[in-house]
Amino acid sequence: MPTRTRAWIARIAGAGLVAAGLSVGASSAMACACGGMVGPDDASTVIGRETAVLQLHDGVETIHLQLSARGHDNEAGLLLPTPAPAEVSLGNQQMFTDLFRASQPRHEERRHLFGPRWLFVGDGSGGGADGAGAPGNSGVNVLSVEDLGPLEATVLTADDPEALEVWLDEHDYVMSEEFASVVQPYTDDEWAFVAVRLTAEGEALDGDLPPLTVTFPSDELVYPMRMSQAATGHQETRTYVLSEHRTERTDPTATGGSTPEVMFAGELEVDGLESADLRAIVSSTPYLTTIDQEFSQPDRMITSDYVFAAAADDEPFQRVIYEDTYLIPIDVAVILGLLVLVAIAVGVTLTVRGVRQARPD
Numbered sequence: 001m002p003t004r005t006r007a008w009i010a011r012i013a014g015a016g017l018v019a020a021g022l023s024v025g026a027s028s029a030m031a032c033a034c035g036g037m038v039g040p041d042d043a044s045t046v047i048g049r050e051t052a053v054l055q056l057h058d059g060v061e062t063i064h065l066q067l068s069a070r071g072h073d074n075e076a077g078l079l080l081p082t083p084a085p086a087e088v089s090l091g092n093q094q095m096f097t098d099l100f101r102a103s104q105p106r107h108e109e110r111r112h113l114f115g116p117r118w119l120f121v122g123d124g125s126g127g128g129a130d131g132a133g134a135p136g137n138s139g140v141n142v143l144s145v146e147d148l149g150p151l152e153a154t155v156l157t158a159d160d161p162e163a164l165e166v167w168l169d170e171h172d173y174v175m176s177e178e179f180a181s182v183v184q185p186y187t188d189d190e191w192a193f194v195a196v197r198l199t200a201e202g203e204a205l206d207g208d209l210p211p212l213t214v215t216f217p218s219d220e221l222v223y224p225m226r227m228s229q230a231a232t233g234h235q236e237t238r239t240y241v242l243s244e245h246r247t248e249r250t251d252p253t254a255t256g257g258s259t260p261e262v263m264f265a266g267e268l269e270v271d272g273l274e275s276a277d278l279r280a281i282v283s284s285t286p287y288l289t290t291i292d293q294e295f296s297q298p299d300r301m302i303t304s305d306y307v308f309a310a311a312a313d314d315e316p317f318q319r320v321i322y323e324d325t326y327l328i329p330i331d332v333a334v335i336l337g338l339l340v341l342v343a344i345a346v347g348v349t350l351t352v353r354g355v356r357q358a359r360p361d
Helices: 091-100 161-170 178-189 224-232 277-286 331-358
Strands: 003-015 030-033 036-038 044-057 058-069 075-082 087-090 106-115 140-146 149-156 192-199 212-217 222-223 233-241 247-249 261-267 287-295 308-310 321-328
Touching: 044 091, 044 222, 044 277, 058 087, 058 091, 075 140, 075 212, 087 140, 091 277, 091 287, 140 161, 149 161, 161 178, 178 224, 192 212, 222 233, 233 308, 247 287, 321 331
Parallel strands: 003 030, 003 075, 030 075, 044 233, 106 321
Antiparallel strands: 030 036, 036 044, 044 058, 058 212, 075 192, 087 212, 140 149, 149 192, 222 308, 233 287, 247 308, 261 287
């Protein structure tokens, strides 16, 4: 294991990052705190977006996590709660690229006789965008430690936040003051945790961080979010749910002041997907539901974990960007119309004048 520097850890509640700061050894390691990562000596990395791919199949849930960061630090830590002890591995970046492409709007052309150009301004187009098994201190049980190259993942259980805090401190993690309050619901529910040291040696954490794949037994499709209640900044999540049918959110956070927005719903074809991991998932759970949600006040708007269930039907949905084309731009049509009116007026005037001149005195 690399030399311990005091590392900062933050939680990654399935997708929303918040915090439980931890710091690791002599050099600076950071932690996600309230949607960002914060390290010693005022070093900081901001999480711009978190994305997750979710699948529940045969009683096993898999979460693939992707974070995008902006900053200049080179270490970070994450703390992820799971309903049961998890297996952890490195994820696949191409999977996220494939799902992003699949969820994009389609383009359709609309033809009109008259278009919106006005006085020759514009282009006439329309549309919108858019150490295994070894016990730790009393109250914490370390189930496994995985060396994943750029990541070191420790799976553990804790009796209470205090015991978890002691273990993290013994392992050179430093936590934020909000840690106990956001962890308490998970220890009360007897969830497990994945503590991850993320180290990009010699590189700043700027851009997409290495994806993480977490697998655990579960009776329902759930995405941990309650720790994001400690966030103070804007939070933004995207979930790609792969299932046999279209899914929808059924948790209180889906109706707590910020409405989830379905960005795509439909069955995927294996052909055209570059990620071998994604092709394997789609072969058994082909229906993709892409859902975005944003929180301007996460401490008040996030009240639960995300929970997903089958929707009432499998009606597909895809956003559409319309590209409008016009046979006659409206400004040209207006000018032509005015010329016609002028011609009619001139014709009427000349006719009336001719009649008057032809009338005998």
